[in-house]
Amino acid sequence: MAQLNKGLTVGPVPVRFLFVSIMDLLSNVKADFEVLREPRGFMRVVQLVLAIFAFATITSVKTGTQIRVYCTSASNVTSSHKIEINYSYPFRFKKTADVMLPFCEQEKEVTSGLFTKNYSSSAEFFCFVGVVSFLMQVVLIPAYVFITPVFAKDSLASKLDFLVSVAWTILWFIASTAWADNLNKMAKYVQPENMIEELGDHCQPGMCQPIRSGDNSTLTVSAMFGFLNMGLCGASLWFLFKETEWHKDKEGAGHEDPNNVYSDPEYQGGGESQHLTSADIKFSIAISDITG
Helix, strand or coil: CCCCCCCCCCCCHHHHHHHHHHHHHHHCCCCCHHHHHCHHHHHHHHHHHHHHHHHHHHHCCEEEEEEEEEEECCCCCEEEEEEEEEEECCCEHHHHCEEEECCCCCCCEEEECCCCCECHHHHHHHHHHHHHHHHHHHHHHHHHHHCHHHHHHCHHHHHHHHHHHHHHHHHHHHHHHHHHHHHHHHHHHCCHHHHHHHHHHHCCCCCEEEEECCCCHHHHHHHHHHHHHHHHHHHHHHHHHCCCHHHHHHHHHCCCCCCCHHHCHHHCHHHHHHHHHHHHHHHHHHHHHHHC
């Protein structure tokens, strides 16, 4: 078993190096909540909230299209009843949308597979981006608060923070665009007229009438949250870029070194000539006093 001694010798070299690195990191841990008042920290908190809303609104919806079915008995008595074709996340209609068939028989059984459309790929990808974005903020916010010096001193940490945010801005754009496009297609598909057409022979002419389509307003809100996440993530890139050495090197190149004495105006141009002229005057006065 590895033993800890005064020299912090713990097991093999890689393990000892990892242990020393962790101990060095923990020794610098100091809570700094002021970082959450800075743009990059504040934006992380807002992204955390928006990510929750994004994946929560898409996964919590359960709605359905309603149609009215008219049945005529053997004694020519017509009755009607309402049926609802439910659908929910991940919007794989072949598996999630089912109905009780046949409509006008006493004995009915659940029948699925009548509705063939599948919008699950974009919905699941959107949810994946939202969940991982949430987990990223859960990790990064405490990192900002407790190990701020790491981001200030370690150029690799600040670069990774920036590059991951660039990648996630692109992913939010792809996921939100794909989901918004499929949502538009799905909204048309779940119209009662299309559902009746999909039912085929189960709805004879005049037997089924549309009532209303499913309520997709919450799903529309989810797409809006996706674009909000994309915009906020993109806006934070400038503040994250400023923390990297790429910006600091560029900024430093545009300024003179304050320790360079030759950058002082006294040693340049007119300042130098004024200095020399003053010295010459004093020297001339001193010579005049001696000779006079």
